[in-house]
Every structure is written in structure tokens, then in C-alpha cells.
Amino acid sequence: MQAKFTLIALIVACVLIIGCTNTQTQALIPVNESTKEAAQRIAKENIIVDGHVDVPYRVEANWVDVTQATDKGDFDYPRAIAGGLDAPFMSIYVPASLDNSVESTVLANRLIDSVEAIVGRAPDKFALAYSVNDVQNNFKEGKISLPMGMENGSPIQGSLDTLQHFYNRGIRYITLAHSQSNHISDSSYDLRRQWKGLSPFGKTLIGEMNNLGIMIDISHVSDDAFYQTIELSKAPVIASHSSLRRFTPGFERNMSDDMITKLAENGGVIMINFGSGFVSPAARMWRDKMGEKRQSLIATFGEDSQQVSDFNDQYKQENPYPFASLDMVLDHIDHVAELVGIDYIGIGSDYDGVGDSLPTGLKDVSTFPNLVEGLLKREYTEGDIKKILNENLLRVWAAVETQTQRE
Template structure:
């Protein structure tokens, strides 16, 4: 009876048929716009994908969400390569070593195909490389764990090209509490975290508040003398109770700071039905684990059976655009960008946005909503470049005072 109950509940959560069956076709105009503008994506997990299984993304690949041909087709020319460090490595030298290894991978991509890719450490780099037809690869560190409480490490990562740092990930670390971690060890930022934010300002590293707790967000905003970013977050008003996303008061504070939220494409980030499906799966799977054990066939087969009984309710392009529109209506066009989380959210990507070739579908949706080409240009990249440039200016002013 219990099994029948959860299957019926799961089926009720999977009824997003229109999203799963809708198709998207970008016009020639949308494709041209995507390919003619500087398109910045705040968060793409290629380096960790290569850590798990090396593939040559300078050529077409059979799996994953990113490679050179698909990036060119989609108009993506400035994807931030995420130097992602799992929270399981927090407080270990291994986290620092892995960060350097992942940076090595990004450098290897450029080394394999310098006629296709280039490392970007400044806004000027991105603009110059765009003019040459190259795809810029700026880097952001997802999880500040590799800093290990050392400002020397911070400076070394800056020298290697890290231009934003997501202060924490799925657990509270030595810098900040995480939105996923209920312990709230620091009640926001740690003493070192409060020292770190101004140091990032001085160097020219953007402060990324994706993943941190609400208290840490407000403390970072207060301490930062430069605009901050949310490199891959969406809106809590669409996913009530999901603290990983930002609420409206946070958006207003972010805008007052001059910052930008870069919308995460993952279905569970943008759609409440998808979020509920995932939450239900996790809860039921935990019950099966407790009853039968982690090594049991029941536990290992559980997710496949759940998916068969209740297919995942994917979001779509329109769902993502709803998040963009909410930001625009609440705080204005200057404070929203794109942070897809490609190669980082698995199979939860929305219909019409399945890989980096899909940005023209988003552009088409914005055109259909009446957005001007100038406003689309801001969403695709100019907003983030404006913040990055301001962060560079704050750093330059700090150095001039020394």
C-alpha cells in the first residue's frame, strides 16, 4: 500500500506534460543576435567533468553539455569555467591541490586549441578575444575551501586567473555558512570570511553569493565595496522554501549594491513542480535506504523505478524567462544575467535548453516577450561585464592608495 501511495504522489508531481512536449525553434534573427553579442555564462562545470572523465572539448563530444562546436552554434563566447571543489574536501590540502589541477585542465583546453580558446583574466581580454573570434575562458572558483585561510593562496589563485569565488558550497566551510547546511556554524560569514571579502575587493575578485546562507549574503553585501554576483542562482518566489535561491528582499539588496543575479537553468531551480519531484524522491529514497541498506538491490534500483513510475517534470525555456522577467520587473534590466550550470545539473536541464547550443532559443523567447536588442545584450553579457569592470576599478583604486 505504501508503495502504491508514493507512486501515485509521484505521478501527480510529474504532470508537466506541456513543458516536456513543447518544442523550440529559434529564428535566424535570434541565432544572429546570440552569435553577434558577447554571451557570458556565469557557471559551466567543464573542469570537474574532465576530472571525472577526460574528453577533448575542443572538438565535438558525445556527451556532456559543452564543447567547441556547440558553443559556437549557440553563440557562447565567454563561459566562466567553474573550478568546483566538493564540500567533502573542505579543510584539507586536497581541496587546494584539486583547484590547481582543475585550472590546469582549463589551460590544457587552450593549449590544445589556441585558435579556438583563450584564458580571460580581464574584461579587456574578453572584448579583445571576442573581436578575434575566440571563446574566452574566464574562471570562477565554486567553494572557497582551497583558500585554506591563507591570503597567500587567495593571491596565487588570482594570479592563475580566478575572477570570482563562491564563498561556500553545500556545507559551511572556513569562510561562510551554506544555504544547504542547517548547522549555521558562523551565523553568516566566519571571522576569516569577513576579512576575505575586502581582500577580494582589493585584488579584483568578484564575490559570489550563490550557495551561501541568507545571513552570509547580507554580511557580504555590507562588507563589499564592489558589486557582488550570484553566479548561478534562481528565484525563491518560484521555489518557496528553497534557500539556495534568492528571495525578493535579497534581489533588492543585490540591485542596490549594483550586482547581478545569473539565472540557473536547472529545472529544480526554476520550477516548483520539478523541485517537489526531487524532494519527494530524496525523502522516499532515504526511507528505502534505512529499511534495506545502501548496498541493497532495493536501494540501488529505487531511482530508476521511481523515474519509470513518475517521469521527471522538466521546466522549459519559458520557465527560465519567467525568472528573468521577475528580476527585470522587480529591480530592473541591469541586474540579471545567465548562469546555466551546464555540466553541473545533470539531466535536469529544461526542454529547449539542453546544452550550450541552445542559447538562441532563450533569445527567441526574449524577442517574443518584446525585449529590445539592447536589453537582450545586457542579459546575455553586458550586465556581468559591467560588474566585473567595476570590480576591476575598485581594485585599481585600492592599489593606487598603497
């Protein structure tokens, strides 16, 4: 009898040990692997999706061949390989100054041409990506995917046929507005709020984007436009490059806790922007004060005055920019995880889009392993990190594709 009980006890102990071991393999890195080594491995073994990289507009303004190493900017092929970046959404950015002009549509097409040209120059390094399957297959082939998102819906020009055209050209998300209210939506930066959210066309556009399989991006829009979009969309939506208003009070471009909660209820994802002004209250205040002083000089001396021309360099010399840190970016990720869970977080760095304001430790696309290492040090599991790096965004993209199939 004693032997029987001993055998049973041993079996139970083994089951418990196996169960614990399986749990720990999900949570812990191998004992013989340093945190830095683990971060490098995770960055290399897993797809890294970045929701917003402004390469097309950068090369439009000052052409360089990003299939090779470049001296400036935040992205090129060697640095992307070093950082493990596999699917940067190329931002087809159209400035708000071109709203309501044919040139906005012309520019959007030209920027798409430039993305296609990158692939054409180096088809062994890059490939276009029109679907989740494309991203996954390109990764297996060792190629960097270049999916595209349009930042500012101005080029649509109020035409659903033009929307179809841009879908056909590869646009897979559209940021409804940028720095000014347009024919689709009010902007978080624009005090006029002419539509009190979405325009009548904008409300129609939400359904058509669902039908076509284009993700809806609510970065840049006003709060009212966000809530109306969440109410209207039949598919999850994204914030392709936004951070948290909790850390930058009064900065409407970032998302409030209530908005993040609603986004999670919708099944969407917030992709954290790395720009110092998006993650650091000190950097945000620095920018605001700089703007106030510049406006004061304009009011006193005129916009074309020497005082205004000299102001930026002088201000920066006298008031060094307070760069954010990697830890501040991680604080934003932590808060979303605590607020709604790990399933609603992604990366939307805004590389090549926020100038020289990037945080220490995240200065270009080669530094993604630093982000992974920081997450490991904060005791995120490897499974959690995979969700942040790609799985959450790819889940949303797949859901948008599935919604299209249902229509």
C-alpha cells in the same frame, strides 16, 4: 503667413518622426527579419557570457576533448559556436567532501591546469581571460574566452597568500561555500549554520577579494551570509548561477525578492540558473519527494542495501521527471526585470553541472539562440537582451577591477 506656419508644422513633424524612428530601432527587429533570424543574429553579433559552466570537473571525472565535438555533456567547441557562446566561466568546482583537506587545494590547481590545457590544445579556438578587456579582445579575434571562477572557497585554506595564488592563476570569482558550511561561510544547504553567516576569516576575505579584484559570488551561501557580504563588500557582488525563490518556495539555494533587491542596490547581478529544479516548482517537489523516499529506505534497509541501490532508476521509471520549459526560465528573467530592472540580470546556466535536468529548449550550449528568441517574443528590446547576455556582468567585473585600482 500660412506658408510659414506650414513649414514650421512640417519641421516639427519631421523631428517627431525621427525621434520615433530612433526609438523604434532600439526596440524592434528589422521588418524583413524573422524572430528566429534576429535571435541567431543577436547571438552571433554579441558576446554571450555564461557565469557557470562545469566543464573542468566533467573532464576531470571522464576526460573528453571539448575542443572537438563530444557525444555527451552540455559543452564543446562546435556546440558553443552554434550557440554563439563567447565567455563561459569555467567552474573550478571543489566538492564539499574535500573541505578542510589539502586535496581541495590540489584539485583546484589541477582543474585550472585542465582549463589551460584546453587553450593549449586549441589556441586558435580558445583563449584564457583574466579581465573584461581580455574577453572583448578575444571576441574580436574570434576566440572563445575561458575566464575562471572557483566554486567553493575551501581551497583557500584560510590563507590570504593562497587567495593571491589563485588570483595569479586566473580565478576571477569565488563562490564562498558549496553544499556544506566551510571555513568561510555557512551554506544554504547546511542546517548547522556554525557561523551564523560568514566566519571571522570570511569577513576578512570579503575585503581582500575586493582589494585583489576577485568578484564575490553568493550562490550557495546562507541568507545571513548573503546579507553580511552585501554589507561588507565595497564592490558589486554576483550570484553566478542562482534563480528565484519566488517560484521555488522554501528552496534557500535560490534568492528571495528581498535579496534580489539588495543585490541590485549593491549594483550586482543575478545570473539565472537553467536547471529544472531551480526554475520549476514541480521539478523541485519531484526532487524533494525522491530524497524523502530514499532516506526512508536507508533508514529501513541501510545505505548499502539492494533496495537503496535500485531506488533511483525505479523511482524515475515510475515518476517521470517533470522537465522545466524555456518559458519557465524566461519567467524568472521577467520577474527580476519587473522587480529591480533589466540592469541586474545575467545568465548562469550551470551547464555540465545539473546532470540531465535541463529544460526543454535549453539542453546544451548550442541553444542560446532559443533563449534570445524567447526574449524577443516577450518584447525585450535588443538593448535589453545585450545587457542580459553580457553587459551587466561585464559592468560588475569592470567595477571590481576599478575598485582594485582605488585601493
